[in-house]
Every structure is written in C-alpha cells, then in structure tokens.
Amino acid sequence: MSVHRAALCRGPYGGEGDQADGTDCSDPAVFEVARHDLPPLRVCPVHLGPSLLMASRVLWPPEIRLIGRL
C-alpha cells in the first residue's frame, strides 16, 4: 500500500484566482467536494463542513467523494 497522496487540504475557502491563499491548512486531503466550473476542492475532515458552506461554487446538495483515508 504505497499509494501516498500528496494532496493537501485547500479548505475551507478553496482559494482560486485572487483568493488562492485563502487556506493555510496543511493536513492531507481526505474528501473531494464537487464545484461548478472549478476543479474539485480537496479538504481534510476538519474542513469538510466549513468548505461546503464557505467555498465558492460548491454544488448543492453537495457531492462529496472520499479520496483518502479517514
């Protein structure tokens, strides 16, 4: 099991463009949240809830995929 995902959490704001540094979380991402016209937002468990409410263009109802280990 050497699958080691380097993806880090981008939550809770899922910064893109001008707001690209809206995140300072450095935990590994465990979930991927689908967004309109944007790449999926990768977040850690702590930021999953906040990102659904605060990141821009999150689908509603949310579409969440598990991409890492809990």
Ligand SMILES: [Zn+2]
């Ligand atoms: Zn996080």
